[in-house]
Amino acid sequence: MSRFGDPEWGRRRGGRLTPPEGLGVLTALIGKQLRARLGSPAAPPARPDLDLALPDSRLVQDALDHCAAECAPDIVAHSIRCYAWGVLLADLRDIRFDREALATAALLHDIELGRTERRDRFACLCFACAGAEGARIFLEARAASPDRVTRVCDAIARHLNPDVPLKPYAESHLLNAAAALDVVGAGARALDPADRARVLATWPRGDFRRTMQAAMRREQAAAPNTRAGLLMQLGFGGLIARAPFGDTL
Template sequence: MTMDDLVMPETPVCRAALEVASAYCSPALLNHSVRAYVWATAYASLHDIAFDPELLYVSAMLHDIGLVKEFDSHTVPFEEAGGHVAWVFGAGAGWPVERRVRASEVIVRHMWDDVPVEADPEAHLLVFSTSLDISGRRPDTLPADLRAEVLERYPRLGLGEEFLACFRDQAARKPDSSAAGAVRSGIATRIGANPLDV
Protein backbone atom coordinates (compact mmCIF):
# COMPACT_ATOMS: atom_id res chain seq x y z
CA MET A 1 0.00 0.00 0.00
CA THR A 2 1.20 3.51 -0.90
CA MET A 3 -0.34 6.97 -0.61
CA ASP A 4 -1.43 6.64 -4.24
CA ASP A 5 -3.80 3.88 -3.12
CA LEU A 6 -5.58 6.24 -0.74
CA VAL A 7 -8.32 8.63 -1.81
CA MET A 8 -7.79 12.27 -0.87
CA PRO A 9 -11.16 13.92 -1.48
CA GLU A 10 -11.04 16.98 -3.71
CA THR A 11 -14.45 18.51 -3.05
CA PRO A 12 -14.81 22.28 -2.60
CA VAL A 13 -15.67 21.70 1.07
CA CYS A 14 -12.47 19.68 1.60
CA ARG A 15 -10.38 22.34 -0.10
CA ALA A 16 -11.96 24.95 2.16
CA ALA A 17 -11.26 22.87 5.28
CA LEU A 18 -7.61 22.54 4.27
CA GLU A 19 -7.49 26.30 3.66
CA VAL A 20 -8.85 26.97 7.16
CA ALA A 21 -6.42 24.53 8.78
CA SER A 22 -3.52 26.00 6.80
CA ALA A 23 -4.45 29.53 7.88
CA TYR A 24 -4.72 28.81 11.61
CA CYS A 25 -2.63 25.74 12.47
CA SER A 26 1.11 25.67 12.91
CA PRO A 27 3.00 23.66 10.26
CA ALA A 28 3.37 20.76 12.72
CA LEU A 29 -0.32 20.78 13.64
CA LEU A 30 -1.35 21.05 9.99
CA ASN A 31 0.77 18.05 9.00
CA HIS A 32 -0.68 16.16 11.97
CA SER A 33 -4.18 16.87 10.68
CA VAL A 34 -3.32 15.63 7.20
CA ARG A 35 -1.64 12.51 8.60
CA ALA A 36 -4.70 11.89 10.76
CA TYR A 37 -6.76 11.60 7.59
CA VAL A 38 -4.17 9.47 5.78
CA TRP A 39 -3.68 7.02 8.69
CA ALA A 40 -7.47 6.74 9.03
CA THR A 41 -8.06 5.98 5.36
CA ALA A 42 -5.23 3.46 5.27
CA TYR A 43 -6.66 1.68 8.31
CA ALA A 44 -10.14 1.74 6.76
CA SER A 45 -8.80 0.24 3.54
CA LEU A 46 -7.00 -2.56 5.36
CA HIS A 47 -10.07 -3.38 7.44
CA ASP A 48 -12.81 -2.82 4.84
CA ILE A 49 -14.42 -0.02 6.85
CA ALA A 50 -16.88 2.05 4.83
CA PHE A 51 -16.81 5.75 5.68
CA ASP A 52 -17.72 9.19 4.34
CA PRO A 53 -14.45 10.63 2.92
CA GLU A 54 -15.58 14.25 2.92
CA LEU A 55 -16.92 14.11 6.48
CA LEU A 56 -13.77 12.40 7.73
CA TYR A 57 -11.48 14.82 5.89
CA VAL A 58 -13.20 17.92 7.24
CA SER A 59 -13.20 16.43 10.74
CA ALA A 60 -9.50 15.56 10.48
CA MET A 61 -8.58 19.05 9.26
CA LEU A 62 -10.51 20.74 12.08
CA HIS A 63 -10.17 18.24 14.94
CA ASP A 64 -7.47 20.25 16.77
CA ILE A 65 -8.56 23.76 15.75
CA GLY A 66 -9.67 24.33 19.36
CA LEU A 67 -6.00 24.25 20.39
CA VAL A 68 -5.05 27.33 18.38
CA LYS A 69 -5.28 30.69 20.12
CA GLU A 70 -7.95 32.11 17.82
CA PHE A 71 -10.42 29.32 18.68
CA ASP A 72 -9.27 28.29 22.15
CA SER A 73 -12.19 28.45 24.59
CA HIS A 74 -11.80 29.24 28.27
CA THR A 75 -15.07 27.43 29.06
CA VAL A 76 -15.10 24.14 27.13
CA PRO A 77 -12.54 21.44 26.25
CA PHE A 78 -10.63 21.95 23.00
CA GLU A 79 -12.44 19.14 21.20
CA GLU A 80 -15.81 20.69 22.00
CA ALA A 81 -14.57 24.07 20.78
CA GLY A 82 -13.39 22.35 17.61
CA GLY A 83 -16.76 20.71 17.22
CA HIS A 84 -18.43 24.12 17.36
CA VAL A 85 -16.02 25.46 14.73
CA ALA A 86 -16.87 22.48 12.50
CA TRP A 87 -20.59 23.14 12.93
CA VAL A 88 -20.15 26.78 11.88
CA PHE A 89 -17.83 25.75 9.03
CA GLY A 90 -20.43 23.27 7.82
CA ALA A 91 -23.12 25.94 7.88
CA GLY A 92 -20.93 28.15 5.71
CA ALA A 93 -20.36 25.22 3.37
CA GLY A 94 -24.09 24.74 2.98
CA TRP A 95 -24.23 21.45 4.82
CA PRO A 96 -27.57 20.46 6.33
CA VAL A 97 -27.81 20.60 10.12
CA GLU A 98 -27.49 16.82 10.44
CA ARG A 99 -24.14 16.81 8.64
CA ARG A 100 -22.85 19.72 10.71
CA VAL A 101 -23.79 17.78 13.85
CA ARG A 102 -21.96 14.72 12.55
CA ALA A 103 -18.74 16.68 12.00
CA SER A 104 -19.01 18.07 15.51
CA GLU A 105 -19.62 14.59 16.94
CA VAL A 106 -16.63 13.09 15.13
CA ILE A 107 -14.34 15.81 16.47
CA VAL A 108 -15.62 15.53 20.05
CA ARG A 109 -15.42 11.75 19.99
CA HIS A 110 -11.83 11.65 18.72
CA MET A 111 -10.80 12.17 22.35
CA TRP A 112 -12.75 9.14 23.55
CA ASP A 113 -10.79 5.98 24.40
CA ASP A 114 -12.76 4.05 21.79
CA VAL A 115 -15.69 4.50 19.44
CA PRO A 116 -17.27 1.33 18.04
CA VAL A 117 -16.96 1.27 14.27
CA GLU A 118 -20.59 0.27 13.84
CA ALA A 119 -21.74 3.27 15.89
CA ASP A 120 -19.62 5.92 14.17
CA PRO A 121 -17.07 4.80 11.56
CA GLU A 122 -15.60 8.27 11.05
CA ALA A 123 -15.01 8.83 14.77
CA HIS A 124 -13.66 5.27 15.11
CA LEU A 125 -11.13 6.02 12.38
CA LEU A 126 -10.16 9.41 13.82
CA VAL A 127 -9.61 7.88 17.27
CA PHE A 128 -7.28 5.34 15.69
CA SER A 129 -5.37 7.83 13.55
CA THR A 130 -4.90 10.56 16.14
CA SER A 131 -3.83 8.15 18.86
CA LEU A 132 -1.32 6.65 16.44
CA ASP A 133 0.03 10.04 15.42
CA ILE A 134 0.22 11.59 18.90
CA SER A 135 0.92 8.66 21.22
CA GLY A 136 2.32 6.07 18.82
CA ARG A 137 -0.51 3.65 19.57
CA ARG A 138 -0.59 0.52 17.34
CA PRO A 139 1.92 1.61 14.68
CA ASP A 140 2.31 -1.91 13.31
CA THR A 141 -1.32 -1.81 12.21
CA LEU A 142 -0.12 0.05 9.11
CA PRO A 143 2.66 -1.10 6.72
CA ALA A 144 6.12 0.26 7.54
CA ASP A 145 6.67 1.47 3.96
CA LEU A 146 3.47 3.50 4.06
CA ARG A 147 4.39 5.02 7.41
CA ALA A 148 7.78 6.06 6.02
CA GLU A 149 6.24 7.54 2.86
CA VAL A 150 3.65 9.56 4.81
CA LEU A 151 6.21 10.86 7.30
CA GLU A 152 8.51 11.92 4.47
CA ARG A 153 5.71 13.78 2.68
CA TYR A 154 4.21 15.25 5.86
CA PRO A 155 7.07 15.48 8.41
CA ARG A 156 6.37 15.77 12.12
CA LEU A 157 8.25 19.07 12.61
CA GLY A 158 8.50 18.75 16.39
CA LEU A 159 4.82 17.90 16.85
CA GLY A 160 5.36 16.00 20.10
CA GLU A 161 6.77 18.94 22.06
CA GLU A 162 4.28 21.41 20.59
CA PHE A 163 1.31 19.16 21.26
CA LEU A 164 2.37 18.38 24.81
CA ALA A 165 2.74 22.10 25.53
CA CYS A 166 -0.80 22.65 24.22
CA PHE A 167 -2.20 19.85 26.40
CA ARG A 168 -0.37 21.08 29.50
CA ASP A 169 -1.77 24.55 28.91
CA GLN A 170 -5.27 23.15 28.45
CA ALA A 171 -4.89 21.03 31.59
CA ALA A 172 -3.79 24.00 33.70
CA ARG A 173 -6.76 26.10 32.63
CA LYS A 174 -9.38 23.33 32.34
CA PRO A 175 -8.58 20.69 34.98
CA ASP A 176 -11.71 18.66 34.23
CA SER A 177 -11.03 18.41 30.49
CA SER A 178 -9.99 15.38 28.48
CA ALA A 179 -6.63 17.06 27.85
CA ALA A 180 -6.08 17.30 31.60
CA GLY A 181 -7.01 13.65 31.95
CA ALA A 182 -4.49 12.76 29.26
CA VAL A 183 -1.77 14.71 31.06
CA ARG A 184 -2.59 12.94 34.33
CA SER A 185 -2.54 9.53 32.63
CA GLY A 186 0.98 10.00 31.28
CA ILE A 187 0.61 11.33 27.75
CA ALA A 188 4.04 12.96 28.08
CA THR A 189 5.64 9.52 28.38
CA ARG A 190 3.64 8.16 25.46
CA ILE A 191 4.52 11.12 23.26
CA GLY A 192 8.18 10.80 24.21
CA ALA A 193 8.19 7.13 23.25
CA ASN A 194 6.26 7.54 19.96
CA PRO A 195 7.97 5.29 17.39
CA LEU A 196 6.92 7.66 14.61
CA ASP A 197 9.52 10.11 15.96
CA VAL A 198 12.38 7.62 15.80
Protein backbone atom coordinates in the same frame (compact mmCIF):
# COMPACT_ATOMS: atom_id res chain seq x y z
CA MET B 1 -29.45 10.49 23.32
CA SER B 2 -25.95 11.85 23.87
CA ARG B 3 -22.82 9.68 24.04
CA PHE B 4 -19.82 10.35 26.24
CA GLY B 5 -17.71 13.08 24.68
CA ASP B 6 -20.10 13.98 21.86
CA PRO B 7 -21.20 17.57 21.12
CA GLU B 8 -24.38 17.36 23.16
CA TRP B 9 -22.43 15.96 26.13
CA GLY B 10 -20.00 18.86 25.73
CA ARG B 11 -22.79 21.42 25.88
CA ARG B 12 -24.50 19.69 28.81
CA ARG B 13 -21.38 19.05 30.87
CA GLY B 14 -19.25 21.96 29.66
CA GLY B 15 -16.57 19.37 28.94
CA ARG B 16 -16.08 18.67 32.65
CA LEU B 17 -15.70 15.04 33.70
CA THR B 18 -17.70 13.62 36.57
CA PRO B 19 -15.78 11.24 38.88
CA PRO B 20 -17.47 8.17 37.32
CA GLU B 21 -16.60 9.44 33.83
CA GLY B 22 -12.99 9.97 34.87
CA LEU B 23 -12.86 6.44 36.26
CA GLY B 24 -14.37 5.18 33.01
CA VAL B 25 -11.62 6.89 31.01
CA LEU B 26 -8.96 5.33 33.25
CA THR B 27 -10.51 1.86 32.98
CA ALA B 28 -10.78 2.13 29.19
CA LEU B 29 -7.15 3.22 28.91
CA ILE B 30 -5.97 0.28 31.02
CA GLY B 31 -7.98 -2.10 28.85
CA LYS B 32 -6.54 -0.57 25.71
CA GLN B 33 -2.97 -0.95 27.00
CA LEU B 34 -3.58 -4.57 27.94
CA ARG B 35 -4.93 -5.35 24.48
CA ALA B 36 -1.91 -3.66 22.91
CA ARG B 37 0.47 -5.78 24.98
CA LEU B 38 -1.19 -8.93 23.69
CA GLY B 39 0.12 -7.93 20.29
CA SER B 40 -1.50 -7.28 16.96
CA PRO B 41 -1.77 -9.50 13.88
CA ALA B 42 0.90 -9.26 11.25
CA ALA B 43 0.54 -6.18 9.09
CA PRO B 44 -0.88 -6.79 5.61
CA PRO B 45 1.19 -6.00 2.53
CA ALA B 46 1.74 -2.34 1.73
CA ARG B 47 -0.84 -0.60 -0.43
CA PRO B 48 1.13 1.85 -2.59
CA ASP B 49 -1.89 2.14 -4.90
CA LEU B 50 -4.22 3.37 -2.14
CA ASP B 51 -5.04 7.05 -2.61
CA LEU B 52 -4.15 8.92 0.58
CA ALA B 53 -4.54 12.45 -0.80
CA LEU B 54 -7.24 14.72 0.56
CA PRO B 55 -10.44 14.68 -1.51
CA ASP B 56 -10.58 17.34 -4.20
CA SER B 57 -13.70 19.21 -3.10
CA ARG B 58 -14.52 22.81 -2.22
CA LEU B 59 -15.46 21.86 1.36
CA VAL B 60 -12.19 20.06 1.99
CA GLN B 61 -10.17 22.89 0.41
CA ASP B 62 -11.97 25.40 2.63
CA ALA B 63 -11.27 23.23 5.67
CA LEU B 64 -7.59 22.98 4.71
CA ASP B 65 -7.38 26.76 4.26
CA HIS B 66 -9.07 27.28 7.64
CA CYS B 67 -6.72 24.80 9.33
CA ALA B 68 -3.67 26.50 7.81
CA ALA B 69 -4.90 29.94 8.88
CA GLU B 70 -5.62 28.87 12.47
CA CYS B 71 -2.97 26.27 13.30
CA ALA B 72 0.80 25.94 13.48
CA PRO B 73 2.32 24.10 10.49
CA ASP B 74 3.05 21.02 12.63
CA ILE B 75 -0.64 20.77 13.54
CA VAL B 76 -1.67 21.21 9.90
CA ALA B 77 0.60 18.32 8.88
CA HIS B 78 -0.71 16.24 11.81
CA SER B 79 -4.28 16.87 10.66
CA ILE B 80 -3.53 15.73 7.11
CA ARG B 81 -1.69 12.65 8.41
CA CYS B 82 -4.74 11.79 10.51
CA TYR B 83 -6.79 11.61 7.33
CA ALA B 84 -4.16 9.41 5.66
CA TRP B 85 -3.92 7.09 8.68
CA GLY B 86 -7.71 6.89 8.75
CA VAL B 87 -7.82 5.80 5.11
CA LEU B 88 -5.18 3.14 5.75
CA LEU B 89 -6.97 1.85 8.85
CA ALA B 90 -10.29 1.74 6.99
CA ASP B 91 -8.67 -0.26 4.19
CA LEU B 92 -7.12 -2.62 6.71
CA ARG B 93 -10.52 -3.50 8.19
CA ASP B 94 -12.67 -2.95 5.08
CA ILE B 95 -14.57 -0.08 6.73
CA ARG B 96 -16.86 1.98 4.55
CA PHE B 97 -16.78 5.70 5.30
CA ASP B 98 -17.38 9.16 3.85
CA ARG B 99 -14.01 10.44 2.64
CA GLU B 100 -15.10 14.07 2.55
CA ALA B 101 -16.50 13.89 6.09
CA LEU B 102 -13.37 12.20 7.45
CA ALA B 103 -11.08 14.70 5.70
CA THR B 104 -13.07 17.67 6.97
CA ALA B 105 -13.13 16.31 10.52
CA ALA B 106 -9.40 15.58 10.45
CA LEU B 107 -8.58 19.07 9.20
CA LEU B 108 -10.77 20.78 11.81
CA HIS B 109 -10.25 18.50 14.82
CA ASP B 110 -7.40 20.42 16.47
CA ILE B 111 -8.38 24.00 15.58
CA GLU B 112 -8.96 24.81 19.28
CA LEU B 113 -6.08 22.74 20.68
CA GLY B 114 -4.06 24.94 23.01
CA ARG B 115 -6.17 28.00 22.21
CA THR B 116 -7.25 28.32 25.82
CA GLU B 117 -7.28 32.11 25.71
CA ARG B 118 -10.42 32.06 23.57
CA ARG B 119 -12.34 29.19 25.18
CA ASP B 120 -14.95 31.66 26.46
CA ARG B 121 -16.29 31.77 22.89
CA PHE B 122 -17.73 28.31 23.41
CA ALA B 123 -20.08 26.49 25.76
CA CYS B 124 -17.39 23.93 26.57
CA LEU B 125 -13.97 24.04 28.26
CA CYS B 126 -12.83 20.94 26.36
CA PHE B 127 -10.89 21.81 23.22
CA ALA B 128 -12.39 18.90 21.28
CA CYS B 129 -15.99 19.89 22.00
CA ALA B 130 -15.13 23.56 21.44
CA GLY B 131 -13.65 22.51 18.11
CA ALA B 132 -16.86 20.69 17.27
CA GLU B 133 -18.84 23.86 18.02
CA GLY B 134 -16.57 25.84 15.72
CA ALA B 135 -16.83 23.15 13.05
CA ARG B 136 -20.62 23.34 13.15
CA ILE B 137 -20.48 27.08 12.47
CA PHE B 138 -17.95 26.49 9.67
CA LEU B 139 -20.05 23.77 8.03
CA GLU B 140 -23.41 25.48 8.33
CA ALA B 141 -21.94 28.61 6.75
CA ARG B 142 -21.12 26.42 3.74
CA ALA B 143 -24.55 24.78 3.59
CA ALA B 144 -23.22 21.31 4.45
CA SER B 145 -25.89 18.64 4.77
CA PRO B 146 -27.21 17.91 8.29
CA ASP B 147 -25.80 14.37 8.10
CA ARG B 148 -22.33 15.65 7.23
CA VAL B 149 -22.47 18.26 10.00
CA THR B 150 -23.40 15.53 12.49
CA ARG B 151 -20.66 13.15 11.34
CA VAL B 152 -17.91 15.78 11.33
CA CYS B 153 -18.84 17.33 14.67
CA ASP B 154 -19.26 13.96 16.38
CA ALA B 155 -15.83 12.84 15.14
CA ILE B 156 -14.14 16.01 16.36
CA ALA B 157 -15.82 16.03 19.77
CA ARG B 158 -15.17 12.33 20.50
CA HIS B 159 -11.64 12.01 19.14
CA LEU B 160 -10.26 12.42 22.71
CA ASN B 161 -12.12 9.38 24.04
CA PRO B 162 -9.99 6.31 24.85
CA ASP B 163 -11.96 4.36 22.24
CA VAL B 164 -14.80 5.16 19.84
CA PRO B 165 -16.95 2.31 18.48
CA LEU B 166 -17.43 1.87 14.75
CA LYS B 167 -21.14 2.65 15.03
CA PRO B 168 -22.99 4.89 14.52
CA TYR B 169 -20.33 6.89 12.65
CA ALA B 170 -17.33 5.23 11.02
CA GLU B 171 -15.65 8.64 10.67
CA SER B 172 -15.64 9.11 14.47
CA HIS B 173 -14.04 5.70 14.96
CA LEU B 174 -11.42 6.34 12.28
CA LEU B 175 -10.44 9.83 13.44
CA ASN B 176 -10.11 8.60 17.03
CA ALA B 177 -7.85 5.74 15.96
CA ALA B 178 -5.87 7.87 13.51
CA ALA B 179 -5.21 10.65 16.01
CA ALA B 180 -4.02 8.15 18.62
CA LEU B 181 -1.74 6.56 16.03
CA ASP B 182 -0.19 9.87 15.01
CA VAL B 183 0.23 11.30 18.51
CA VAL B 184 1.42 8.28 20.49
CA GLY B 185 1.86 5.53 17.89
CA ALA B 186 -1.14 3.47 19.04
CA GLY B 187 -1.84 0.73 16.50
CA ALA B 188 1.05 1.70 14.23
CA ARG B 189 2.31 -1.88 14.06
CA ALA B 190 -0.92 -2.92 12.33
CA LEU B 191 0.21 -1.02 9.23
CA ASP B 192 2.93 -2.08 6.83
CA PRO B 193 6.20 -0.16 7.43
CA ALA B 194 6.18 0.98 3.81
CA ASP B 195 2.75 2.57 4.26
CA ARG B 196 3.91 4.28 7.46
CA ALA B 197 7.01 5.57 5.70
CA ARG B 198 4.94 6.90 2.79
CA VAL B 199 2.72 8.94 5.08
CA LEU B 200 5.65 10.33 7.09
CA ALA B 201 7.64 11.16 3.97
CA THR B 202 4.74 12.98 2.34
CA TRP B 203 3.69 14.89 5.47
CA PRO B 204 6.76 15.03 7.77
CA ARG B 205 6.32 15.38 11.53
CA GLY B 206 8.73 18.28 11.89
CA ASP B 207 8.59 19.45 15.53
CA PHE B 208 5.16 17.94 16.14
CA ARG B 209 6.18 16.09 19.31
CA ARG B 210 7.08 19.29 21.17
CA THR B 211 4.22 21.27 19.62
CA MET B 212 1.68 18.72 20.87
CA GLN B 213 3.22 18.47 24.33
CA ALA B 214 3.14 22.25 24.75
CA ALA B 215 -0.48 22.49 23.61
CA MET B 216 -1.61 19.70 25.91
CA ARG B 217 0.18 21.29 28.86
CA ARG B 218 -1.79 24.47 28.21
CA GLU B 219 -5.01 22.45 28.16
CA GLN B 220 -4.11 20.78 31.45
CA ALA B 221 -3.35 24.10 33.12
CA ALA B 222 -6.52 25.82 31.89
CA ALA B 223 -8.98 22.92 32.12
CA PRO B 224 -7.66 20.14 34.37
CA ASN B 225 -11.06 18.47 34.78
CA THR B 226 -11.54 17.80 31.06
CA ARG B 227 -10.50 14.73 29.09
CA ALA B 228 -7.30 16.46 27.97
CA GLY B 229 -6.50 17.46 31.52
CA LEU B 230 -7.07 13.95 32.84
CA LEU B 231 -5.00 12.38 30.06
CA MET B 232 -2.07 14.61 30.96
CA GLN B 233 -2.45 13.71 34.65
CA LEU B 234 -2.28 10.05 33.62
CA GLY B 235 1.01 10.49 31.76
CA PHE B 236 -0.06 11.35 28.22
CA GLY B 237 2.87 13.76 27.89
CA GLY B 238 5.26 10.86 28.37
CA LEU B 239 3.44 8.80 25.74
CA ILE B 240 3.84 11.67 23.27
CA ALA B 241 7.57 11.77 24.05
CA ARG B 242 7.92 8.01 23.51
CA ALA B 243 5.91 7.85 20.27
CA PRO B 244 7.72 5.56 17.82
CA PHE B 245 8.39 8.32 15.29
CA GLY B 246 11.35 10.65 14.98
CA ASP B 247 10.71 14.37 15.12
CA THR B 248 11.99 14.43 11.55
CA LEU B 249 12.64 11.74 8.98
